[in-house]
Amino acid sequence: MSLRKPFTHCQSCAEKLSDDLRIDARFCDKRCRKNAYEKKNRLVLNQPSRSDFAAFKKNIIENAPTAATQYALAWPVPGSLLVHWTPLLTVRTKRFDGGLVVGRYFMLRPRFELPRVAHTGLHAIAFYDDSGKEIETPVAMLCGVWVPAAFRTRSKKPPAPKPSPVTPAPSMGLGIVMKLR
């Protein structure tokens, strides 16, 4: 007797699903489930891909000071003398892979972490050692580095949340609208 599974292959990465999984499994694991969910919601948020950053990564790895293990990027705010540094050490920030991190910059070594910034384009770059002490930026990068892709919400609004049949919530709706702006 054979049990018929509704899905034989992962609905995210298309790999064959392991027999050990629940009979109604649609994904290999949590990661594939998350990927599928994010893909579905891509209309709301730009989702740069790792391949967008091939040249960026190469540039930084080749030119970074040898003692540097972290880096941060600064975007010059147009029409002002201000720059917006990201990530900040003191604030919990969302990273490229979707995780939340506080207390360290983007990782450079031993594992390279792609940046998550809000604007595509030229950014200033700063390097830091393990203790968070800044290391002088190499001459090759004094004029900045090009960030090829950014996480930025599009103007298209996500569909309105379905009102719960139990809780009529005009105030909740208002809260969500304010949060979106």
Ligand SMILES: [Zn+2]
């Ligand atoms: Zn999968």
